[in-house]
Amino acid sequence: MKKTLSILLMAAIIMTVAVPLGAAKPSAMSLLQACKITVDKQVLFIKEDDKARTATIKLACDAKKVKYDDIKISEIGSQVTAAQDGRVITVTAKAGGADFVLLEHNEYIGVKVRFRVFSTFDKETVEQRVKPELSNKEKALIAEFDSYMVRLIKILE
Template sequence: MKKVVSFLLTAAIMLVVAVPFAAAKPSAMSLLQACKITVDKQVLFIKEDDEARTATIKLACDPNKVDYSDISYSLVGGQVDADAEGREIKVTAVKGGAGFVKIEHDEYIAVKIRFRVFSTFDKETPEQRVKPELSNKQKALIADYKSYMIQVSNASEHESRALDAYNNNRYVDSSNKSAVYAVFNKQVVPNYSKFLYSLKLIKPKTAELTAIHKNVLQHAQLRFDGFSMMKQSMAGAKLNSKMYDQGYAKVNQGTTYSDKAVDQLDKLSDKLLSLEEEL
């Protein structure tokens, strides 16, 4: 129920909880955002000593994002063998050529680590390369996506503060109008203004993220306008219920654009998950 009018003709308005855009967005898609992956060397030699034949891949993952038991690896090309030991993967040269160890997680873009393998030190040739499987356009999209998600996440801290204050003061009538107005004046509108300003500073580089950001900006602008109208409706001696309702409608209208943006991000997420990133 949005509005209740008492027998004393005093307006009392009850609003639905507003959810931050950040709460609905997909998680970061690159495994490199959840795990720091390092390798001590990527050129190996079959007929040299143990140190030259082997390499170690180390994983250090954020436990809030990734469970190590959900990470797996596979070999591409047959040039190396590998064995997992705790949070390390021991790699051993098998045959000459170039191949990969691919590290995978169902919710992230896989990471492939390239190894060049030679028989002895004197056989190494710098020309031996593996053609990258990602095009420059795909690499640019992954980079833009990672950058965009970080920037939106940082900006959304302001939105979360605004909506926490808003959701804790969702009821207004003649008895608490002044108190609710103070919350809108000091917390809701200023924090949402910072959120909108932060979003306007974000400049995606790819067409996909530009289209998504257009909807995110529309979402934020409508919500900001709505909260501003709701604040203004409480500024006078009496609550202006009509203006309050108009502001509330704008807040809801903004949600339709965030829903579009989340749907677009979901589709982009599926697209990115089909790719593999090379370390």
């Protein structure tokens, strides 16, 4: 009887651990988990030279997970335009203000990259670099996953 109960309890624990891991979908993961995204600058200037007017977003993705052609880009506002050539996205200033370029993929949660646009260089701010920003939903999903993994490791120990 004790042996049967032990086997059932062990089976329940294994099912509790195995089913959630197998049920995890890639769509709950951020594009940042499949690609490294670098941005050369976040502050652009409309009335300056091409170097000050443009920024470059570079993608370095795991080829087994993401194809560069499957990443779609879009501008959220009207302050910048973005054009993609493979793993390089060129962002050009159009109007003053703040704007985002959204990088999306069907299998992953998208990433927003923020840009600030000024008319001339004398309005430049100290902060020149940008990291891709995660939405609150993405941050919550990552925190939930991290918490789940900590609990799972404790159970397995």
